[in-house]
Amino acid sequence: xxxxxxxxxxxxxxxxxxxxxxxxxxxxxxxxxxxxxxxxxxxxxxxxxxxxxxxxxxxxxxxxxxxxxxxxxxxxxxxxxxxxxxxxxxxxxxxxxxxxxxxxxxxxxxxxxxxxxxxxxxxxxxx
Numbered sequence: 001x002x003x004x005x006x007x008x009x010x011x012x013x014x015x016x017x018x019x020x021x022x023x024x025x026x027x028x029x030x031x032x033x034x035x036x037x038x039x040x041x042x043x044x045x046x047x048x049x050x051x052x053x054x055x056x057x058x059x060x061x062x063x064x065x066x067x068x069x070x071x072x073x074x075x076x077x078x079x080x081x082x083x084x085x086x087x088x089x090x091x092x093x094x095x096x097x098x099x100x101x102x103x104x105x106x107x108x109x110x111x112x113x114x115x116x117x118x119x120x121x122x123x124x125x126x127x
Contacts, residue, residue, distance in 0.1 A: 044104060047079050048086045054109050054117040062104045063088070063119060064127065067097050079105060079119070092121040102127045 047065030050057055068080040068087050077096055080087040090105055097103055107121040 042106060046081070047088050048081055050109060050119070051086045051088050054111075057109045060106065060108055062106045064102070064104045067099050067101045067103060070096050070099055072096060079103070088117075088119055090119045090121050092124055094121075094124065097124055097126060 042060060042062050044062035044064055045057070047063050050061075050063050063079060065079040065088070066082050068078040070077045074091075075093055075096065076089060076091050078087040079090050082102075090107075092105070092107075104125045104127055105119060105121040106123045106125070107119055109117055110120050111117055
C-alpha cells in the first residue's frame with residue numbers, strides 16, 4: 001500500500017511541475033509586453049519610415065535611429081538618421097541616452113492635441 005501511495009504522490013508532483021513549467025513558458029512573452037521589454041516579434045523600422053508615415057504605425061514597434069538632441073528637463077530626445085536629415089520627438093521616462101548614440105527605441109506613436117506625432121518609448125536599447 002505504501003508503494004502505491006508513493007507512486008501517486010510522485011505522479012502528482014510531476015504533473016504539478018509540468019503544469020508550472022507550461023505556465024511559466026506561456027506567460028513570459030505577455031509579461032515582457034506589459035513591462036515594455038522587447039519581444040522577438042516586435043517590428044523594427046527605421047526612423048525615417050515613421051516620420052514619413054506616422055499614421056501607419058499603430059502598434060508597439062521598435063524604431064532605430066541616432067540620438068540627435070537630449071532634453072533632460074522634459075525627459076525627451078529627438079531620434080534621427082545618421083546625417084540628421086529627419087528627426088522624431090521621443091518621450092522617455094528612463095535614463096536618457098547620450099547624443100550621437102545609435103539606438104532602438106521600443107514604444108508607440110501617439111498623436112498630440114496639437115495634431116503632431118510623438119513617439120512614447122518604454123525602452124531604449126543602445127546598438
